[in-house]
Amino acid sequence: MIEQLKDIPVFSSLSDNSFHEFSNYMECVQYPKGTTIIHADKVEPYFYVLKSGIARAYSDGENQQITFWFGQKGDVLFSFNSYINNSTGYENIELLENCSLIRIRLTDLFSLYNRHLEIANWGRKIAEQELIATERRLIDRAFKGAAERYQEFITQSPELIKRVALKHIASYLGVTQVTLSRIRASYK
Amino acid sequence: MIEQLKDIPVFSSLSDNSFHEFSNYMECVQYPKGTTIIHADKVEPYFYVLKSGIARAYSDGENQQITFWFGQKGDVLFSFNSYINNSTGYENIELLENCSLIRIRLTDLFSLYNRHLEIANWGRKIAEQELIATERRLIDRAFKGAAERYQEFITQSPELIKRVALKHIASYLGVTQVTLSRIRASYK
DNA sequence: GGTAACATTTTACAAATGTTAAAAAATGAA
DNA sequence: TTCATTTTTTAACATTTGTAAAATGTTACC
16 A cells, blocks of 8 residues: 555655655545645644645635645645744645545654655755745746736646636636636637 | 854754865855856856845846845855756846855755755755745735735845845836835835 | 936826626536 | 525726836946
8 A cells, every 4th residue: 555655756766765664654544525634723743645636725814815736646735834834824725625645744754854864855855846836936927927827727737727616726826716717708 | 264154044053063064065255246146047056155245036038027036144045946956947146236155066065965964954944944935925925915015025124125226126026116116105 | 527327206098907796607415 | 406505707897007208316437
């Protein structure tokens, strides 16, 4: 069961040895659609990898809720603030479908980081990949209009377009749902 | 010379041993205002820490240039794409003042990551801190209007307001210079 | 000081996006 | 299916922000 997890791309850079050590702390879990597995007002104790299903991270504001991340099969999923600062934060993560996940306790993960060179570098690369993707989005918002961002989203995430409500995609793209509807109407 | 660098916060988490090992590869350099030390179209070989002065990272578009990062004393400074993907990217970094920097070759840094557990975890934390700051900005853009972002910028980066041209701050905040002028005018 | 180069503000107008409300369409449960 | 709920679209209007160009302010250098 755990062994086939090595095929998940996020683990592929690990040697057999490191993966085996890692897997001692892994646990598989399933949750139904609608479950909120990360709560903004809690320090969440787990780091997850999504085996199947879709999730979104969102933040609550006064009049709105904005979605700033989608996770699909193979993506890592955690509370930035719990993981990085051991504090509560602004992120909720909600499962948009029934999901299978692998999880590891942050305390175990941190312990691995402090004992295993290869796993510490694995953790470094996880953060780096998230970083470059996040900065890319920040820059894209400056250079590209909402219509172009929508087009790119369609081509880069065809699965999400089919399976995620447009209201979530609108806020992910940084526009209201009304604006997204107008963009979509203009392509007819 | 190198020894006093241990007081720079980014190095404070390292043990004396690790810092000493690290410092074998460090080099101090000075460049004048206006120097571009990171070029978007090159794979840049160095990772820098800013000892004094101010820098900005920007990306060139068709009709505009957008600034997406400012660096001050103590900040790390590198080409995300060179560092993370060993590729050219979209970032230029320009020194806005005469600057003193410490630099280390990426090849040496990567070698340290692969030999030193503590330094690998140092690198992990560097990426994590950049990540949480970048995501914070992405979310702030959704929740806060341009005027509020400007107010926060003033309180959080009072040094930058004094020393950086408003046209750069405008694009950092995600508005045109005209809009920033209007925001500023509204506080008189 | 005078001048050139550059930065900032202001103005007038245009375009994009937001807001609100309602209608239409899709979804899901009984 | 039918009904209730939710999602998506559409419409009218308000607001924000952008664009272009001119006016003003600032800086650095001869």
